[in-house]
Amino acid sequence: MLGKERVMKIFNHEKPDRMPCFCVNGTPTYEQMEKVGAFWPEGHERAEDMAKLAIAAYTVLGFDAVRAPFCQTFEAEALGCKVKLGGKENIPGIDHPTLYKLDDIPVLPDDFLKRGRIPQLIEAVRIMKREVGDKVAVIGGIIGPFTIAGAMLDAVPILKASFKTPDKLRPFLDVAEKAGTMLGQALVDAGADMIAVEDMQASPDLIAPHTYRDLELEYQKKQVEALSVPVILHICGNVDKIIGFMHETGCAGISLEPKSDTKLARKIVGTNVALIGGVDAATTLFMKGPDDVKDASREQIEMGLDVLAPGCAIAPGTPTANLLAMVEVAKEYTYL
Amino acid sequence: MKYLTDYSNIFTRYDLNIEVARQAARKVSKDELLQKVADSVVRGDDEESAKLTKEALQKKSPMDVINEGLIPGMNEVSRLWDEGVYFLPQVILASDAMNAGIALCEEAMGKAMDKKGKVVTHTAEGDIHDIGQVIVNALLNANGFEVINLGADVPVDKVVEACRVNNPVMVTGTALMTTTMTAFPKIASQLKRLGLNIPFVCGGGAVSEEYVTSFELGIWGKEANQAPGMAEDALSGDNWQAMRGKWNG
Structure with a gap:
């Protein structure tokens, strides 16, 4: 069975030959860069390099899906935020000064999809589809409303406003949702089979669960409904307190860090949603060896996962051997 | 030794009842006004804590307002954070509220309060x-x-x-x-x-x-x-x- 079929069967609620293995978040590592001859920062800004690095997840690691981009700054940059690329080794981030103050009126530029590095990302997905789209699933990555709004306003102001003046955040969440959805649909048009939404700042590590329920949920729901392909929702940290609300977004898959209770998640979302996750990207995949990776993978699968995956973006220094060990474990779990 | 004074949260499922986040502080001061100061910190309301601190300073020494109102209020916030009832935004707002009060007390003292470090x-x-x-x-x-x-x-x-x-x-x-x-x-x-x-x-x-x-x-x-x-x-x-x-x- 091809990886693509394996992944699509999961989202069609059918049994594949075995458990799929891929990453909902960024996949590049320094070792993969050497192998495929594409590097950062070009991999963050040029379509050819981006596609090459994304495809390495299939050709080097044997994942069942490939995914671009590898940072969380595309929408924010196109909205006008200052981005620092990070050179050969680091992941791009949002730089100061912050774009907006709370009382400003945020603007979604008409030419949003032509701004910043977005045209390169769209082209990269087109290349990925052309090169490996018949063998593996192609995932386009966008950023969730609260996280984009956080980039526009900066962390402390948005956190304070989430309690003091939540209604002032609505125009920002509205623009952020539209920006993400517009990018997501463009990536689908370019060939993405699925969309992964990363919404780091919507984590209970940062905002209160009722803020997620009363403020963010409505925008995420809108986004999931607007996108014509299965959507995977990824929120960092322990999401036990919001897992039910994440389910309410209507997403097809939820990506979990092992900090969350996978068993609880399974109980709450039932069998309609694919649970994706398994191995802590930092403390296990990056810092430990293949045996620990295998143990951690098996332990999490037993708690009810549908897809084995790193719990977050793969740290670029992660050894290939650890990632291959994870794929090996996925192969043990057959359904035939 | 700590005594249990409030039974209402025992066996409360916070995952089901997340609105518990807006609860008031436990009683931390015998003085009614200082209790109000503490409550304003727990609510993370910096305008209210400034207003109440000013009122309290009419009757109390700045150090009393700090030690029996503002800081005990913040300690309540720490407890609520430790228990998973409060989240980061509430902690940030509460420390703004505490600091708004402390700034007024410092003004009244004519010198900065000794911070922990x-x-x-x-x-x-x-x-x-x-x-x-x-x-x-x-x-x-x-x-x-x-x-x-x-x-x-x-x-x-x-x-x-x-x-x-x-x-x-x-x-x-x-x-x-x-x-x-x-x-x-x-x-x-x-x-x-x-x-x-x-x-x-x-x-x-x-x-x-x-x-x-x-x-x-x-x-x-x-x-x-x-x-x-x-x-x-x-x-x-x-x-x-x-x-x-x-x-x-």
């Missing part, structure tokens, strides 16, 4: 992913430490200079990437050279215990919410070896 915080050079540091700053502030916040992408020399000038009880560094955490041993060795044996807590993303404990002064911070406990230890005079022994390994 200073902590220098920064995110490593080349790294602008500072969300971990945002959490550390909020929790240290909330626990009464004076935070010297150097922000993100801070050069090694600037961290060392801030330590030299401020003589903090502790310094923290956060880094998302293994490539930027290489600044930490450089900072540690410069601090050593200047004779500044300040416990240096490092954590975040891909920063491992093994790495941080490979250089002198280094203590690995697993989670941002360990920061206040570590700062208390540093304040009580624990050196970096003792702190590493307690928090790592």
Whole structure:
């Protein structure tokens, strides 16, 4: 069975030959860069390099899906935020000064999809589809409303406003949702089979669960409904307190860090949603060896996962051997 | 000894009843007005806490308002955070409310209140992913430490200079990437050279215990919410070896 079929069967609620293995978040590592001859920062800004690095997840690691981009700054940059690329080794981030103050009126530029590095990302997905789209699933990555709004306003102001003046955040969440959805649909048009939404700042590590329920949920729901392909929702940290609300977004898959209770998640979302996750990207995949990776993978699968995956973006220094060990474990779990 | 005074939250499922987040403070002061001051801190209302502090200062000494109203209110917030009832925004707002009150008390005293101690915080050079540091700053502030916040992408020399000038009880560094955490041993060795044996807590993303404990002064911070406990230890005079022994390994 091809990886693509394996992944699509999961989202069609059918049994594949075995458990799929891929990453909902960024996949590049320094070792993969050497192998495929594409590097950062070009991999963050040029379509050819981006596609090459994304495809390495299939050709080097044997994942069942490939995914671009590898940072969380595309929408924010196109909205006008200052981005620092990070050179050969680091992941791009949002730089100061912050774009907006709370009382400003945020603007979604008409030419949003032509701004910043977005045209390169769209082209990269087109290349990925052309090169490996018949063998593996192609995932386009966008950023969730609260996280984009956080980039526009900066962390402390948005956190304070989430309690003091939540209604002032609505125009920002509205623009952020539209920006993400517009990018997501463009990536689908370019060939993405699925969309992964990363919404780091919507984590209970940062905002209160009722803020997620009363403020963010409505925008995420809108986004999931607007996108014509299965959507995977990824929120960092322990999401036990919001897992039910994440389910309410209507997403097809939820990506979990092992900090969350996978068993609880399974109980709450039932069998309609694919649970994706398994191995802590930092403390296990990056810092430990293949045996620990295998143990951690098996332990999490037993708690009810549908897809084995790193719990977050793969740290670029992660050894290939650890990632291959994870794929090996996925192969043990057959359904035939 | 602590006595149980409120039974209402026993067996409350916070995952089902998340609106419990807006509850009032327990009784922390015998004085009605100071209790109101404390309540305003627990609610994270800086305008209200300023107004009530002004009122309280008509009848009470500034130190009484601080010690029997503002700080006990913040201690309640710490408890609610520890119990998972409060979340980060509430902690940030509550410490703003406390600080608004303290500023008025300081004005009335004509001098600054003695803070517990200073902590220098920064995110490593080349790294602008500072969300971990945002959490550390909020929790240290909330626990009464004076935070010297150097922000993100801070050069090694600037961290060392801030330590030299401020003589903090502790310094923290956060880094998302293994490539930027290489600044930490450089900072540690410069601090050593200047004779500044300040416990240096490092954590975040891909920063491992093994790495941080490979250089002198280094203590690995697993989670941002360990920061206040570590700062208390540093304040009580624990050196970096003792702190590493307690928090790592």
